[in-house]
Amino acid sequence: xxxxxxxxxxxxxxxxxxxxxxxxxxxxxxxxxxxxxxxxxxxxxxxxxxxxxxxxxxxxxxxxxxxxxxxxxxxxxxxxxxxxxxxxxxxxxxxxxxxxxxxxxxxxxxxxxxxxxxxxxxxxxxxxxxxxxxxxxxxxxxxxxxxxxxxxxxxxxxxxxxxxxxxxxxxxxxxxxxxxxxxxxxxxxxxxxxxxxxxxxxxxxxxxxxxxxxxxxxxxxxxxxxxxxxxxxxxxxxxxxxxxxxxxxxxxxxxxxxxxxxxxxxxxxxxxxxxxxxxxxxxxxxxxxxxxxxxxxxxxxxxxxxxxxxxxxxx
Numbered sequence: 405x406x407x408x409x410x411x412x413x414x415x416x417x418x419x420x421x422x423x424x425x426x427x428x429x430x431x432x433x434x435x436x437x438x439x440x441x442x443x444x445x446x447x448x449x450x451x452x453x454x455x456x457x458x459x460x461x462x463x464x465x466x467x468x469x470x471x472x473x474x475x476x477x478x479x480x481x482x483x484x485x486x487x488x489x490x491x492x493x494x495x496x497x498x499x500x501x502x503x504x505x506x507x508x509x510x511x512x513x514x515x516x517x518x519x520x521x522x523x524x525x526x527x528x529x530x531x532x533x534x535x536x537x538x539x540x541x542x543x544x545x546x547x548x549x550x551x552x553x554x555x556x557x558x559x560x561x562x563x564x565x566x567x568x569x570x571x572x573x574x575x576x577x578x579x580x581x582x583x584x585x586x587x588x589x590x591x592x593x594x595x596x597x598x599x600x601x602x603x604x605x606x607x608x609x610x611x612x613x614x615x616x617x618x619x620x621x622x623x624x625x626x627x628x629x630x631x632x633x634x635x636x637x638x639x640x641x642x643x644x645x646x647x648x649x650x651x652x653x654x655x656x657x658x659x660x661x662x663x664x665x666x667x668x669x670x671x672x673x674x675x676x677x678x679x680x681x682x683x684x685x686x687x688x689x690x691x692x693x694x695x696x697x698x699x700x701x702x703x704x705x706x707x708x709x710x711x712x713x714x715x716x717x718x719x
Contacts, residue, residue: 405434405435405436406434406435406436406454406455406695406698406699407435407436407437407438407452407453407454407455407698408426408435408436408437408438408453408454408455408456408457408694408695408698409437409438409439409440409452409453409455409456409457410422410423410437410438410439410440410456410457410459411439411440411456411457411458411459411460411461411467411471412439412459412460413459413460413463413464413670414460415459415673415674417673417674417675417676417683418459418673418674418675418683418686418687419439419457419459421675421683421687422437422457422687422690422691422694423437423438423439425687425688425691426691426694426695429691430691430695433695433699435695435698435699437694440453440456442466442467442470445469445470445473447473450477451473451474451477451478451479453474453479454479454480454697454698454702455479455480455481455482455694455697455698456471456474456479456480456481456482457482457649457690457694458471458481458482458483458485458669458670459670460670461485461488462488462669462670468485468488468489471485472485472486472489478702478703480697480698480700480702482648482649482690482693482694482697483646483647483648483649483650483669483670484646484647484648487645487646487647488669491553491645491667491669492552492553492667493550493551493552493553493554493582493667494510494512494552494582496641496645496666496667497510497584497663499641499644499645500641500644500663500666502644503640503641503644504637504640505637505640505641505663506637506660506661506662506663507662507663507664508584508585508586508587508662508664509542509543509544509584509585510543510582510583510584510585511539511542511543511582511583511584512552512580512581512582513539513573513580513581513582513583514527514530514534514580515527515576515578515579515580515581516573516574516576516577516578516579516581517576517577517578518578519578520578536566539583540566540569543583543584543585544585544586545563545564545565545566545569545586546562546563546564546586547562547563547569547583547584547585547586548560548561548562548563548583548584548585548586549561549563549569549572549573549576549581549582549583549584550581550582550584551576551579551580551581551582552579552580552581552582553580554579559576559579559581562586569583587655587657587662587664588657589655589656589657589662590656590657590658591607591624591630591655591656592607592608592609592610592653592654592655592656593605593606593607593608593626593634593653593654593656593661594606594608594651594652594653594654595634595635595638595651595652595653595654596650596651596671596673596682596685596686596689597638597639597641597642597647597649597650597651597652598648598649598686598689598690598692598693599648599649599689599692599693599696600639600642600643600647600648601639601693602689602692602693603635603638603639604682604685604686604689605626605631605634605635605638606618606678606682607621607622607624607626608621608653609621610653614677615676615677617677618677618678618679618682619679622679630656630659630661633661634654634661637652637654637661637663638652641663641666645666645667647669648693649669649670649671649690650666650667650668650669650671651665651666651668651671651672652665652666652668653665653666673686673687
């Protein structure tokens with residue numbers, strides 16, 4: 405029997421539906437799904453799962469280390485815990501440009517306050533004073549100030565002037581922040597990508613209340629040419645980043661889709677948020693991909709293999 409595990413966090417609807425879907429539709433093929441249960445993990449333990457779908461390790465270091473260990477022992481992890489650990493939004497924007505995807509002008513900024521376990525001498529490599537005018541001229545206003553590794557709109561501020569920027573920056577504390585051009589969009593889309601192959605494009609309104617972000621634009625038609633371009637860009641990004649599960653958001657300005665947010669390897673899939681049609685799609689696509697990987701023959705990964713894979717994804 406091939407085993408698929410789900411390591412979950414606060415969410416319930418998606419992981420529960422995924423387990424039920426796999427067991428009801430693929431049990432006859434010798435595949436079963438369950439929630440991962442952990443104790444202490446020993447180096448020479450055996451991982452019972454062929455595939456693990458990770459929904460929480462970005463918030464729990466113990467889970468992340470366990471998933472790296474499981475990957476080295478042959479378990480297929482969605483998403484790759486090694487690349488996810490090395491990833492950040494600033495670098496992702498650079499990678500996007502390298503694969504031909506339009507992104508807003510973006511700059512990474514020095515920390516406002518010293519991170520834990522650092523002192524003044526740790527920052528002797530920085531120029532003082534910082535040439536903020538150079539960055540303001542490059543990015544322009546309005547702009548968005550956001551953590552370079554954040555998610556779920558944590559610490560995001562829209563700033564319309566240097567005065568507003570410095571106020572928000574002063575409040576950023578020890579977070580490493582980036583400043584990004586504001587794209588004044590005509591249309592906005594959020595896209596699921598599963599297995600670096602299947603793409604589901606959804607009209608989305610980020611300015612609406614959370615429960616209306618899909619329903620308020622549900623019947624908005626997507627021009628065929630634009631949908632094709634967005635799909636191509638989603639696949640280019642997820643293949644370059646090595647993400648088997650991701651959401652990519654696009655703001656469309658003057659007919660050009662700009663990738664706004666695409667480091668979401670544990671993307672929101674709650675039934676109450678995304679609605680039945682989108683929920684059913686992501687459950688079905690994730691189950692199909694996870695079962696495919698569970699049935700594949702694989703060997704344990706060596707550290708050398710992981711190192712090469714990271715280098716390939718990053719390059």
